Amino acid sequence: MKPADILIAILVAIIWGLAFVASRIALDELSPELMTALRFTIAAVPCLFIRKPKIAWSLLITISFTLFLGQFLSQAYGIAHGVPVGLTSVVVQSQALFTIGFAAVAFGERPTPMQALGTGIAAIGLLMICGTVGYDFSAAAFAVLMISPVSFAVGNLLLRGARGVPIFDLFAWLCLASAIPLFALALIANGPASTWTSLSHISLTSALCMLALGGVSTSIAYWLWGRLLRDYPAAQVVPFALLVPFVGSAASSVVFGERFGPLRLAGMLTVIGGIAVMVLAKRPKALPEEPKVA
Numbered sequence: 001m002k003p004a005d006i007l008i009a010i011l012v013a014i015i016w017g018l019a020f021v022a023s024r025i026a027l028d029e030l031s032p033e034l035m036t037a038l039r040f041t042i043a044a045v046p047c048l049f050i051r052k053p054k055i056a057w058s059l060l061i062t063i064s065f066t067l068f069l070g071q072f073l074s075q076a077y078g079i080a081h082g083v084p085v086g087l088t089s090v091v092v093q094s095q096a097l098f099t100i101g102f103a104a105v106a107f108g109e110r111p112t113p114m115q116a117l118g119t120g121i122a123a124i125g126l127l128m129i130c131g132t133v134g135y136d137f138s139a140a141a142f143a144v145l146m147i148s149p150v151s152f153a154v155g156n157l158l159l160r161g162a163r164g165v166p167i168f169d170l171f172a173w174l175c176l177a178s179a180i181p182l183f184a185l186a187l188i189a190n191g192p193a194s195t196w197t198s199l200s201h202i203s204l205t206s207a208l209c210m211l212a213l214g215g216v217s218t219s220i221a222y223w224l225w226g227r228l229l230r231d232y233p234a235a236q237v238v239p240f241a242l243l244v245p246f247v248g249s250a251a252s253s254v255v256f257g258e259r260f261g262p263l264r265l266a267g268m269l270t271v272i273g274g275i276a277v278m279v280l281a282k283r284p285k286a287l288p289e290e291p292k293v294a
Contacts, residue, residue: 017247067155
């Protein structure tokens, strides 16, 4: 990779890591539904100037509801209900584990031995983290958070159906497709009066956090990441995502004084180690086709 592109990859990882902290700050004033809706509304502003990409509405909405709505709403819910920011950033990156598993089932992609090993290591790490549930957050909050990496993984695979579509245009319209139902959900869950009060009394700090989440983390960072994946093999780009949980955990430790017990810290490091093995392994091969019977 060119030095400039390496810096871009590192910058994106830093932005995504800090986004978890910004989400936690905004959730002090906004409900998970409203915060996520605002995030995607801001990121969808380019839709005012660009046409919908050539992709079926059904596929657009399906990708949007998994890659964006499902992933980020469950993240927001988990953080709002006490799951530490640093831990959340690690759990979300476990999407690599689910992506490989779902790809094997849906597309017959046989994991390499190293990917299978990495999957096993990451799974052990998640089990270690599960062993800490109930000490400072509920099992229900953690269960909802686990929807995030699963949705992320499904969205990753669905994106294969949108090959050749301009990345920036696609992501802007994906955000729009998520923002509309999220606002409806916020009105139903919180009521019109409460929703309006939250919007009209939002502090400058939370407003800046939302601008950073929508305009920088969601719109610009995803576009830059898409460009890198377009120009370089995934094996060169994806490993930089391993920086995200380290940035998220470090920033949360500084901003919120977040600390981890030995078992949780060991589980987090184990998950990251397993993901590292997976993303650095060679790409899986598709299963051979079954011979046709005459």
